[in-house]
Structure formats: C-alpha cells, structure tokens
Amino acid sequence: MEGLQYLASGFAAAMTPANLTFALVGCILGTLIGVLPGLGPAAGTAILIPLTFTLDATGAIIMLAAIYYGAMYGGTITSVLINVPGEAASVVTCLDGYQMARQGRAGTALGIAAIGSFVGGMFAALALVVVAPPLARFALSFGPPEFFALMFLGLCLVTGLAGQSLAAALLMTVLGLLLALIGIDPVRGAPRFTFGIPELYDGIGFVPVVMGLFGVAEILLVVESPFRRSVWTKLRGLWPSAEEWKRSGGAIGRGTLIGFLLGLIPGVGAVIPTFMAYILEKRLSRHPEKFGTGVVEGVAAPETANNAYANAAMIPLLVLGVPSSPTIAILMGAFIVNGLTPGPFLFKERPDLVWAVIASFFIGNVILLILNLPLVGLWARLLKLPYQYLCAGTLLFCIVGAYSLKGTLFDVGVMLVFGVIGYAMRKLGLPLAPAVLALILGPFMEKSLRTSLEMSGGDFGIFLTRPLSAALLACAALILVVSAFRIAALKSLRGGGS
Amino acid sequence: MKRGWQAAIAVLLLVFAFFAVESLRLSLRDALGPGPGFFPFWLSVAGGLIGVALLIQVQRGTVEFETPVLKFELRPVGQVLAGVVLATALLELAGFRIAMLALLVYLLLVLGARNWIAITLFAVTGSFGVYHLFSGLLKVPLP
Numbered sequence: 001m002e003g004l005q006y007l008a009s010g011f012a013a014a015m016t017p018a019n020l021t022f023a024l025v026g027c028i029l030g031t032l033i034g035v036l037p038g039l040g041p042a043a044g045t046a047i048l049i050p051l052t053f054t055l056d057a058t059g060a061i062i063m064l065a066a067i068y069y070g071a072m073y074g075g076t077i078t079s080v081l082i083n084v085p086g087e088a089a090s091v092v093t094c095l096d097g098y099q100m101a102r103q104g105r106a107g108t109a110l111g112i113a114a115i116g117s118f119v120g121g122m123f124a125a126l127a128l129v130v131v132a133p134p135l136a137r138f139a140l141s142f143g144p145p146e147f148f149a150l151m152f153l154g155l156c157l158v159t160g161l162a163g164q165s166l167a168a169a170l171l172m173t174v175l176g177l178l179l180a181l182i183g184i185d186p187v188r189g190a191p192r193f194t195f196g197i198p199e200l201y202d203g204i205g206f207v208p209v210v211m212g213l214f215g216v217a218e219i220l221l222v223v224e225s226p227f228r229r230s231v232w233t234k235l236r237g238l239w240p241s242a243e244e245w246k247r248s249g250g251a252i253g254r255g256t257l258i259g260f261l262l263g264l265i266p267g268v269g270a271v272i273p274t275f276m277a278y279i280l281e282k283r284l285s286r287h288p289e290k291f292g293t294g295v296v297e298g299v300a301a302p303e304t305a306n307n308a309y310a311n312a313a314m315i316p317l318l319v320l321g322v323p324s325s326p327t328i329a330i331l332m333g334a335f336i337v338n339g340l341t342p343g344p345f346l347f348k349e350r351p352d353l354v355w356a357v358i359a360s361f362f363i364g365n366v367i368l369l370i371l372n373l374p375l376v377g378l379w380a381r382l383l384k385l386p387y388q389y390l391c392a393g394t395l396l397f398c399i400v401g402a403y404s405l406k407g408t409l410f411d412v413g414v415m416l417v418f419g420v421i422g423y424a425m426r427k428l429g430l431p432l433a434p435a436v437l438a439l440i441l442g443p444f445m446e447k448s449l450r451t452s453l454e455m456s457g458g459d460f461g462i463f464l465t466r467p468l469s470a471a472l473l474a475c476a477a478l479i480l481v482v483s484a485f486r487i488a489a490l491k492s493l494r495g496g497g498s
Numbered sequence: 499m500k501r502g503w504q505a506a507i508a509v510l511l512l513v514f515a516f517f518a519v520e521s522l523r524l525s526l527r528d529a530l531g532p533g534p535g536f537f538p539f540w541l542s543v544a545g546g547l548i549g550v551a552l553l554i555q556v557q558r559g560t561v562e563f564e565t566p567v568l569k570f571e572l573r574p575v576g577q578v579l580a581g582v583v584l585a586t587a588l589l590e591l592a593g594f595r596i597a598m599l600a601l602l603v604y605l606l607l608v609l610g611a612r613n614w615i616a617i618t619l620f621a622v623t624g625s626f627g628v629y630h631l632f633s634g635l636l637k638v639p640l641p
Contacts, residue, residue, distance in 0.1 A: 004617060009514055050632075050638065051636065053638055054636050054637050054638060164561075164562050165552070165555070165561050165562075166552055167548055167552040167555060167561075168552060168561070170548045171507070171510060171545060171549055171552060173509060174514070174541055174542075174544055174545035174548065175513070175545065177541050178514070178517050178538060178541055178542065178545065181537065181538045181541075185524075185534035186561060187534070188528070188533065188534050190524060190534045192520070192521075192524060192534055192535075192538065193517065193520055193538070216582075219578070220575050220578065220579070223574045223575060223578050224570075224574060225571065225572040236502050250594070385529070386611065387609070388605075388606050388609040388610060388611040389568050389606070389611070389616075389620055391578075391605065391609060392601075392602050392605040392609070392620070392624070393624060394618075395578070395582055395601075395605065396598060396601070396602060396624050396628065397587075397600070399582070399585070399586065399601075400594075400628060400632060400640070403589065403640065403641075404632060404638040404639075404640065407639060409587075409589060409590060412586045412589070413586070416579070416582060416583065416586070419579075420579070423575070425506075426504055427502070427568060427570065428499070428502050428503060428568065429499075429557070429563060430506065445537075446537045449532070449537060450531060450532045450536070450537065453531050453532050454530055454531040454532070457531070458527070458531055458532070489558075491562060
C-alpha cells in the first residue's frame with residue numbers, strides 16, 4: 001500500500017496550522033456559497049480564486065478544493081429548509097428533505113445528509129489513495145497521441161451528456177477550443193488572433209472567463225427574476241433515530257458506490273448520481289409510494305452520492321489531467337494559475353503537493369461534518385440575507401478578482417463580455433460545460449496533436465496504430481454515436497407521448 | 499426561442515469564418531509539421547459545418563428547446579451592467595474605494611434596497627473594507 005505511505009507524508013504537510021486554516025476557511029466559504037441560492041459551486045470557486053493569489057500553491061489548492069466540496073454540501077441546507085436547491089445537485093434532496101422539514105424533522109434531514117456526505121466523501125478519498133499511484137504510473141507511459149486521445153474522449157463525454165442537442169454541444173466545444181487558441185502559439189511562438197492587443201498575447205484569461213460565464217451571468221439571471229423567501233423552519237434534534245439509522249444505512253452505502261463510480265466518468269455531472277441514487281432507493285424500497293412524502297432514505301442516498309461524486313471527480317483531474325465538470329475545470333485553472341499542470345507528471349514532480357491536497361480531502365470532510373452538524377442553525381440564518389446584498393457583493397468580488405489577476409482593467413472587460421455571453425447562453429439553453437472544458441483543455445490538446453503529427457511526419461495514422469490511443473478514440477466515437485441515438489430516442493418518446 | 503437560436507448560430511458562424519480566414523494567414527504546415535494555423539483552421543471548418551447542420555435542424559423544427567418562448571427582462575439587467583461598466587471605467591481614475599462605494603450604493607438602490615443604514619454599512623465595508631483586506635492583508639494591489 002504505497003498510497004498509504006504517501007498519504008502519511010501528505011497528512012504531515014496538510015496538518016500544518018496554515019494549511020488547516022486554509023481548509024477551514026475554504027469549507028466555511030464553500031458552505032456559505034452553497035447556502036446562498038443563486039451561487040453554485042462553479043461560480044463560487046471562480047470568484048474566490050483571487051483570495052488564494054498570495055498563498056503558496058499547496059495552500060491555494062487546499063483552500064479551493066475545500067470551497068468546492070463545501071459548496072456541494074451547502075446546497076443541502078436550502079433544499080431542506082426552504083425547498084430551494086443551493087446548487088443543481090441538491091434538487092432531488094428537496095423532494096423528501098423539504099417534506100421532512102414540514103413535518104418538523106428538518107434537523108434529522110440535515111443530520112443524515114451531513115453523515116451520509118461524510119461517509120461518501122471519506123470513501124471516495126480513500127479510493128483515491130488506492131487508485132491514484134498505479135493509475136498515475138500507468139499514465140506516465142502515455143505519449144502525446146494517447147494524451148490527445150484521452151482529452152478528446154473527455155471532451156466527447158462532456159459534449160455527449162450536455163443538453164438536448166448534440167450539435168449545439170459540439171458547437172460550444174469548438175467555440176471553447178478556438179477561444180483557447182488565442183495568444184502565442186505554444187509550439188512556434190507566433191501570435192494568433194490577438195488583433196495586436198498585448199494583453200491577448202497570453203491568451204484570454206481562464207479565470208475572468210469563468211467568473212463572467214458563471215458569476216456575472218448568474219447575477220444577471222437573478223436580478224431578472226429575483227427569488228423571494230418566506231418559509232422558515234425551526235431546527236430540532238439532528239441525530240437520527242435507531243429506525244432511521246437502520247433505513248439509511250443501505251441508502252448511504254449504495255449512494256457512496258453510485259457517486260464514486262459516476263465521479264470517475266467525465267461529463268456525468270453531480271446531478272445524475274444524485275437522481276440515480278434516489279431512483280435506486282425508490283425501486284428497492286418496500287414502500288416506494290412514500291418517496292416524496294419525507295422518507296429519510298430519500299435524503300440519505302442523494303446526499304451521500306453527491307459528496308462521493310465530488311471527491312471521486314478529483315481522480316480524473318489529479319491522475320489524468322482531465323477535468324470532469326466545469327467546477328473541476330475551474331480547479332484545474334487554479335492549478336495552472338499556480339504554475340502546475342494536473343496529471344501523472346504532477347505525481348512525479350510534486351508528490352508533496354499532490355498528497356497534501358489528497359490528505360486535505362479527509363481533513364475537509366471532518367471539518368464539514370463539524371461545521372454542518374452543530375452549526376447548521378447558523379447557516380440557516382444566512383437564508384434571511386436579502387438578494388440585493390448578495391448580488392452586489394458577488395459583483396464586487398468578481399470585479400476585484402478579475403482586476404487583481406494582472407492588475408489591468410482588460411481582464412475586468414473580458415469578464416463582463418463573457419458575463420453577457422454566459423447570460424445569453426443560459427437564456428437560450430446552450431450548454432456551458434463543453435465550452436468551459438474545451439477552453440481549459442484546448443492548449444494541451446493542440447500541443448499533443450501537433451507533437452504527435454511531428455512524431456509521425458504528418459501521418460494521422462499514429463492515432464490508430466497505437467493501441468491505447470486507438471481504443472480511446474474508438475470509445476469517443478462510440479459515445480458520440482450513442483449520445484446521438486439517445487437524444488433521437490428521447491425525442492421520439494416525447495413525440496409518441498404527446 | 500427559434501429566432502434566438504438562429505441569431506446565436508449566425509454569430510457563431512461569423513466567429514468561425516473569422517478564425518478560418520485568420521488561420522489561413524498563418525501557415526497550415528511548415529518544415530516541422532503542422533503550423534500555427536493548422537488546428538484552428540480545421541476547428542473552424544468543423545464548427546462551420548456543425549453550425550450549418552444545427553441551423554438546418556432549427557429551421558426544420560427538430561431541435562427541442564428548454565423553454566418555447568425567449569423572455570428578457572432587459573431593464574434590470576441593463577441597469578446593473580451599466581453601473582458595473584461605469585464603475586470599471588472609473589476604477590483607475592477615482593480609485594477602488596470611491597468607485598466601489600458608488601457602485602454598491604447604486605446597485606443596492608437599483609435592486610430595491612431601501613434601508614439606508616444597511617446600505618451605508620454594506621457599501622463602506624464592501625469598498626473600504628475589501629480594499630484593506632486585499633491591499634493590506636492579502637497584499638494584492640488595488641488602484
């Protein structure tokens with residue numbers, strides 16, 4: 001178990017007072033973001049990146065990862081207490097969590113959600129320790145053709161699962177890739193698509209773009225149709241009864257497995273595991289008709305799956321350098337801002353950092369359990385914050401964040417332009433995820449493609465003659481074909497239904 | 499919604515055309531293999547073809563939209579954006595604290611906040627407080 005040896009050294013690095021503080025602050029900020037309706041994990045992580053600019057790379061990544069999984073948990077509180085999911089993955093928790101709150105069992109719902117999240121998160125983090133070293137070693141044997149095929153597969157997975165039109169998702173992917181190519185050509189050093197603007201020589205900044213697409217766009221949508229809250233539920237007894245424990249045990253176990261396995265697949269997103277865990281519990285239940293009326297398994301299963309997914313989704317990023325969702329892509333952006341490229345080479349070159357970050361996942365899960373059991377009443381009070389202050393504060397942080405990247409107004413302008421683009425895309429229902437992932441993977445894909453073609457003297461056959469690359473490309477093609485059939489089948493089903 | 503999609507695809511096709519033309523000005527191939535224009539050119543071509551296919555799908559009504567009607571509430575969105583753009587323009591002229599103080603008061607009033615004590619406290623904390631947090635504590639220089 002070489003992973004455990006590395007993990008021990010990771011704990012030594014992560015348990016320094018400074019890194020513990022970063023994990024704590026990240027968990028608090030993440031939970032805050034999750035609690036506030038309108039701000040999802042992606043927007044929250046993006047707008048809080050500037051807070052980490054002056055930290056060392058290890059501290060910065062620990063804090064941002066804590067913000068990410070804190071936000072994933074925070075959404076539960078609003079789902080249970082006011083029937084408003086703080087982020088998309090908590091939608092399914094509303095079904096039974098809010099009904100439990102109406103029956104005066106909000107405390108139990110939040111308690112079981114916190115415990116399930118803890119179990120799911122710890123299992124996924126432990127699995128990461130076991131899986132990461134051999135997988136990273138295997139990935140070290142990848143050449144440029146394999147890396148290109150792997151990134152292509154990741155993009156196809158995200159594209160294939162994003163929305164109701166495959167063509168629209170592909171279009172967004174191409175747009176993201178093209179925007180990623182603005183700036184100095186990484187192989188020859190020639191400026192491309194820069195209009196002679198010096199600020200564009202470094203490319204369009206990923207951080208201002210995601211701040212615009214997620215932060216500013218989200219606020220524009222909120223001011224267009226402000227949310228109103230009037231429901232308030234008092235909290236009592238967080239600890240579930242013996243009967244509720246008995247019913248939740250299996251749900252937590254199954255939710256952990258579903259969340260973990262789906263977290264390994266790029267593009268699945270946090271919503272699918274939560275719904276799958278909920279549907280599975282309903283199918284296995286002796287009283288499926290009671291789901292939706294406030295059964296504890298209806299909260300335990302999706303919440304566990306949600307957190308297991310959040311931790312497992314770090315595996316493709318850390319080991320292969322392929323982000324599986326927009327929020328993970330933003331985390332990858334944070335690695336790059338700190339001069340690091342996630343992937344197998346990071347395990348070789350900076351094992352101290354990688355294992356400290358992995359150890360921080362365990363610490364973060366413990367911190368979240370502590371934060372979310374005794375302090376849940378405090379978080380609930382934040383729901384009284386008027387939306388005007390939330391919007392103004394978020395925009396302020398976006399401006400500060402974009403400006404402080406390089407100290408120029410250019411990045412603030414980029415953020416605002418992409419804010420308007422993100423707003424329009426959300427209104428039109430165009431998928432954002434493929435564009436964001438393509439934007440972060442674009443430069444790496446181009447470099448791998450061109451290096452591969454240089455190796456083969458311009459022969460594209462290199463991607464098909466190497467077995468692993470050919471297998472990955474075949475999987476990518478299969479995913480696109482299956483996605484096209486899936487969308488066509490859904491359409492014909494709806495057509496038949498109507 | 500259909501018109502919205504048609505307009506968006508038309509804009510994207512223009513973007514792809516721009517990238518394709520610019521890529522051709524760069525070399526597609528050179529002595530070492532694929533040149534700086536190679537990847538963006540073929541991406542633009544692929545984007546153009548997908549865009550045309552999607553446009554045909556939209557025209558034929560085979561694309562299902564999330565909502566049938568596209569509704570914009572442009573007034574509050576425009577007011578917020580105008581305030582942010584103006585404050586950004588003033589950022590280096592008036593300084594972070596003044597520009598953000600003015601922006602926060604403006605945004606809160608435009609969005610309907612009326613409690614002057616809360617507005618003042620929030621605006622002062624958000625401008626002077628954040629300035630000192632970033633410049634003093636985090637050592638991130640702000641204008």
